[in-house]
Amino acid sequence: MSVLVYIDSSGDKIAKNAYEAVTYGKKLGDVTAVTNGKASEGDLAELGKYGADKVLVDRSFEGIDDQQLTKLVATAAEKTGATTIVFSNDLVGKAVAPRLSVRLNAGLVSGATDLPKEDGTIPVNVFSGKAFGHVKVSTDKKIIALLPNSLQPEETGSEAAVEEFDGNAGDSRVEVLDTKLPEGEIPLPEAELVVSAGRGLKGPENWGIVTDLAETLGAATACSRPVADTGWRPHHEHVGQTGVAIRPNLYIAAGISGAIQHLAGVNGSKVIVVINTDEEAPFFKAADYGVVGDAFEVLPRLNEAIKKFKASN
Ligand SMILES: Cc1cc2nc3c(=O)[nH]c(=O)nc-3n(C[C@H](O)[C@H](O)[C@H](O)COP(=O)(O)OP(=O)(O)OC[C@H]3O[C@@H](n4cnc5c(N)ncnc54)[C@H](O)[C@@H]3O)c2cc1C
Incomplete structure (x- = not known):
């Protein structure tokens, strides 16, 4: 064929x-x-x-x-x-x-x-x-x-x-005025590992614990829609029904409730890890692993543990 x-x-x-x-x-x-x-x-x-x-x-x-x-x-x-x-x-x-x-x-x-x-x-x-x-x-x-x-x-x-070869493509009817690509980041749609966070992080000043973990893992960062809408994170990080749909091997979600519109963009992930203080958060139903806990404690501890593991392996 x-x-x-x-x-x-x-x-x-x-x-x-x-x-x-x-x-x-x-x-x-x-x-x-x-x-x-x-x-x-x-x-x-x-x-x-x-x-x-x-x-x-x-x-x-x-x-x-x-x-x-x-x-x-x-x-x-x-x-x-x-x-x-x-x-x-x-x-x-x-x-x-x-x-x-x-x-x-x-x-x-x-x-x-x-x-x-x-x-x-x-x-x-x-x-x-x-x-x-x-x-x-x-x-x-x-x-x-x-x-x-x-x-x-x-x-x-x-x-x-x-x-x-000549694809007979003809002239373009659109004019591209400018193209901006995120620099030095792993493109979200291609990322195999993604660390994502939502409104539970309280504000953009707290994103260091998310980016630190992403850096240790070699992961891309993502966020829920309200986080991008309020300008805490750039729009290209917004995942879900109205954002980017991703299927990474690992999706770590901290402080995200797991609304159906968010899940629509991430539920093809191979392994989902959810960190949330509310044990009733809907995201736990879609999770492979769940941590009922405070993201401000869990993310840094996870980061330290992974660093230690990497250093000894
Ligand atoms: C038409 C439409 C399209 C939409 N498209 C999208 C979309 O594409 N993507 C998307 O994400 N949303 C989308 N939404 C919005 C969606 O419905 C939710 O409102 C949104 O996903 C909620 O974001 P969130 O989980 O970050 O915030 P919240 O719902 O406010 O949840 C925050 C979570 O953080 C937890 N939390 C609080 N403090 C901590 C802490 N210290 N540690 C750990 N956990 C903590 C809380 O228990 C809570 O579960 C859409 C909505 C509509 C109507």
């Missing part, structure tokens, strides 16, 4: 979820990856290690204009004869995959969490992760948008051939 995998290479480096998408594609068939912009040939060739035989790159435009990217992937699908097209279900994937689905008249599975089963159904996350669905595509061509962190990237091969 010929599989096309779209790679977002608009950042400084290729994101982990691109390697996940290539690994996923390789389990379905022969993979060609497609991207645009200025990623180095070396970085693109690396995709071969995760299963891409070839990488098509259109250098004529940079950026993530949905309409241009839709045309790029459609052109690549035609060129390769791909019957399955894989995206990561990140911001770009969520915008481009549905457009491509209309353009190619291809069924779209959005939010896939695993490979197709023997009966051809693909498991998906539905209702903000509160339930699973099984979706079968009836069109010849199919598009699968894979939830980030659903599988680990696997190194199986060697470098891929990188080929320049």
Whole structure:
């Protein structure tokens, strides 16, 4: 089976979820990856290690204009004869995959969490992760948008051939005036470990205990919505239904009640640790481990314990 995998290479480096998408594609068939912009040939060739035989790159435009990217992937699908097209279900994937689905008249599975089963159904996350669905595509061509962190990237091969190509993307109809990326931080959607806090922390001046623990663990920091709304923390840290949806391996939540809108963005986390003074806090129902205690005591003690453990191992 010929599989096309779209790679977002608009950042400084290729994101982990691109390697996940290539690994996923390789389990379905022969993979060609497609991207645009200025990623180095070396970085693109690396995709071969995760299963891409070839990488098509259109250098004529940079950026993530949905309409241009839709045309790029459609052109690549035609060129390769791909019957399955894989995206990561990140911001770009969520915008481009549905457009491509209309353009190619291809069924779209959005939010896939695993490979197709023997009966051809693909498991998906539905209702903000509160339930699973099984979706079968009836069109010849199919598009699968894979939830980030659903599988680990696997190194199986060697470098891929990188080929320049014209994706017929046309001119962009939007003008990007400015792009600001958080510096020196682990991007939240890619983080495997996340330390998060809510209104229980009482004020922004207390966030040192959160960032200290995150630094010790090598984790990203996140927060509940009211914390971002009141300006205690930047908006890109807000997780939940109206913020970033994450699926890290470990999510530590301190002083967060666990409202349904917060859970909607974090309940795909593999392990959830909740620290809350109120033993009736709803978050405990979703927790793998719970500490009924004061975050101001528990977070520093946890930090010290992890530092000690790291020093002796
Ligand atoms: C349409 C809509 C969309 C929304 N989207 C989101 C979203 O995307 N993300 C989101 O987070 N929220 C969202 N909300 C808001 C959500 O409903 C909650 O109001 C919010 O998540 C509560 O934030 P919190 O848990 O930080 O604060 P609170 O509800 O005030 O909870 C604070 C918690 O801290 C505990 N606590 C207090 N002191 C300590 C201490 N010293 N140590 C440990 N624990 C302590 C308390 O027991 C309490 O459980 C949305 C709401 C609506 C209506």
